[in-house]
């Protein structure tokens with residue numbers, strides 16, 4: 001009997017075999033989020049981590065891939081020039097990571113990853129894919145970053161312009177290993193210790209990424225939602241309905257407010273006494289709002305897999321979406 005006919009006759013059996021294979025594969029897949037201030041040594045650390053992983057013999061992974069701005073042809077100074085382009089940069093990186101989690105074995109996300117909410121989104125992608133995850137933080141003092149950025153000119157490397165550099169330094173949200181999305185956290189001190197392939201922190205990260213998953217000790221784990229939880233949340237039609245409706249209402253209110261001329265400087269859209277307002281600073285088109293809404297719904301669904309359930313009442317769904325929208329369209333609450 002051919003495999004095809006077997007899969008036709010025994011669909012349940014085939015599903016079981018496939019899910020076992022993919023579980024094994026997922027155990028050898030991982031996402032590493034590099035984060036740190038601009039010009040803090042992140043790419044140097046990413047390269048050494050990749051070469052340390054590739055030097056292991058026999059290789060536990062088929063391929064290691066670094067996803068960074070330059071691999072996606074994103075220019076540093078242009079991408080961080082204002083909030084919309086910065087949001088776009090993060091969106092492009094996130095989409096590439098989303099595509100890569102299902103096919104590349106180890107993905108190293110080499111970017112500033114300076115916003116807590118963004119690291120959370122990357123973590124959600126890792127969890128939805130059911131893979132291993134960790135954060136590597138280049139903890140370099142601002143003055144060293146500034147100095148290295150200036151020295152780039154003499155090395156004929158592209159540097160950040162001063163205004164963008166200072167703005168990024170100010171907005172950095174340091175990782176905290178008490179957050180699920182910042183854990184486990186490996187910290188490098190490039191100015192004090194330098195960065196080498198054999199740096200103890202790189203060795204620790206490699207060991208974490210390559211050690212066998214032990215579900216009892218939990219010292220290396222994959223972010224895997226249980227099938228039971230997944231099914232339970234997936235069939236929670238009420239939550240989906242609530243989130244769907246609340247987000248539609250918010251979008252409708254934003255579109256109506258904009259059609260009435262709101263959208264210039266400091267124009268607030270209110271949603272009632274106990275909900276945050278949207279302080280809209282620019283005109284946001286329906287396609288952009290719809291795209292933000294789609295991502296929000298996806299992330300809400302994913303975050304429910306092993307974390308808290310999605311919002312089940314309209315007001316909390318609206319609150320979460322308004323906060324998310326405020327972050328995504330670059331406005332202050």
Ligand SMILES: Nc1ncnc2c1ncn2[C@@H]1O[C@H](COP(=O)(O)OP(=O)(O)OP(=O)(O)O)[C@@H](O)[C@H]1O
Nearest residue numbers: 037038039040041042043044148152190191194195
């Ligand atoms: N430990 C170090 N000591 C001195 N210079 C360093 C050190 N680490 C990195 N540099 C220098 O700092 C510059 C930036 O390094 P790198 O590209 O690794 O940083 P980055 O954080 O990835 O930068 P960006 O924010 O632009 O992506 C380079 O010129 C590099 O040679």
